[in-house]
Amino acid sequence: MLYGNPYNGYFSPYDIPTLENGPEGEYLTDRLTDETIKLISNRDTSSPFYLNLYYYAVHTPIQAKENQIHKYEQKRIALGIDNKEELIVGEHFPCYHKRHEHITRRVIQGNASYAAMIENLDWNVGRLLSALKEAGIDEDTLIIFTSDNGGLSTAEGSPTCNAPLNEGKGWMYEGGVRVPLLVRWPDVISPGSICNEPVTSPDFYPTLLEASNSPLILEQHEDGVSLLPLLEGRDKIQREALYWHYPHYGNQGGTPGSSIRMGNYKLIEFFETGKCELYDLTEDISEEYNLIDELPEKASLLKDKLEKWRSKLEAKIPAAYKD
Numbered sequence: 001m002l003y004g005n006p007y008n009g010y011f012s013p014y015d016i017p018t019l020e021n022g023p024e025g026e027y028l029t030d031r032l033t034d035e036t037i038k039l040i041s042n043r044d045t046s047s048p049f050y051l052n053l054y055y056y057a058v059h060t061p062i063q064a065k066e067n068q069i070h071k072y073e074q075k076r077i078a079l080g081i082d083n084k085e086e087l088i089v090g091e092h093f094p095c096y097h098k099r100h101e102h103i104t105r106r107v108i109q110g111n112a113s114y115a116a117m118i119e120n121l122d123w124n125v126g127r128l129l130s131a132l133k134e135a136g137i138d139e140d141t142l143i144i145f146t147s148d149n150g151g152l153s154t155a156e157g158s159p160t161c162n163a164p165l166n167e168g169k170g171w172m173y174e175g176g177v178r179v180p181l182l183v184r185w186p187d188v189i190s191p192g193s194i195c196n197e198p199v200t201s202p203d204f205y206p207t208l209l210e211a212s213n214s215p216l217i218l219e220q221h222e223d224g225v226s227l228l229p230l231l232e233g234r235d236k237i238q239r240e241a242l243y244w245h246y247p248h249y250g251n252q253g254g255t256p257g258s259s260i261r262m263g264n265y266k267l268i269e270f271f272e273t274g275k276c277e278l279y280d281l282t283e284d285i286s287e288e289y290n291l292i293d294e295l296p297e298k299a300s301l302l303k304d305k306l307e308k309w310r311s312k313l314e315a316k317i318p319a320a321y322k323d
Helices: 028-041 066-079 112-134 203-209 296-313
Strands: 086-090 102-106 145-146 181-184 240-245 259-261 265-270 277-280
Touching: 028 112, 066 112, 112 145, 145 203, 240 296, 259 296, 265 296, 277 296
Parallel strands: none
Antiparallel strands: 086 102, 145 181, 240 259, 259 265, 265 277
C-alpha cells in the first residue's frame, strides 16, 4: 500500500514498496534526489524528457537530521522564540472522528525540525539544478516548483505558520489554497520577474503540452489554461474566475464548502450553515474583513457563478445526517 507520507519515517529503512531501502539512517529526501540525478544522467539524450518529482518533504512525520535541527534550535534561542507562546488551543474539531480534540493553531514560525526539513529540501533542489547544469541542459529545461496545499498550521502538531494568510492546509482560506510557485526557464522567462496573475495547478498540464510543442488534449484539461503567455511575459490568460470545491471535513479543522475567486474578490460558501464570506484579497490578504453585507451585488454575482459552476460539473454537496 502506498501512502501520501513516508509511513515509516524519513530515515531508512523506509519500507516503501517502490523504493529499495538504503543504508540505515539514510535520509529520504537525499535518496530521492540521488535517484533523480541518476535518471537525468542516464536519460536518452536523443529526445526530451519529462520528470515528475514529488518529494515527501515537507510532510508529517516532521523528521530532520539532528545537526540541522540543532542549528534552528539555536536560532530559536537567538530570536527569543523559545520564550513565546507559539501554539494557541482553539475550538473543538468539527469532524466527528476528532470531535474530542481541539484545533491548535501555530501563530509563530518556530518549529526547528520543520525549518531543518525546509533547508534540506532547498539543498536538494540545488543539487538537481547543478545536475541539469552538468548535463548541459539547464538553460532550456522548464522547471516548476510548487505544492499541493498550504502549510499545516492547525493540526497534527501544527508545524508551520502561514501568517499573514488565514489558516492552512484543509481550509478554504488563503492559507490552505495559496501555495508556492516558482518557474525557471532561462531561455524564455526573464530572471527575477514576478507575475501576479492567479493561476491553479490544473494549468500545468496544458502549459507543458504547449511548451513542448505538443497538441492540446482539451477533454483532459478543461479546468486548466496554458500559462505560456505569462511565462513569455505576454498578455494575461483568458479566464474569468478560479473555483475550489471541498465537500468534506478535513483532518485539520476545515469544513465542507466551495469558493470562487474573480479578480480581487473571493467568496466562500460553507455548506454546514449556508453562510457566505466575501473578501477583497488585494486589500485584505489575511481575510479578516468579511464584505458580504457591504457588497451585496458583488456577493450575489460570485455566488451565482459558483452555483452554476457546481451545477455544470455535477459537484456533490454533502447532506445533513439524520439519525
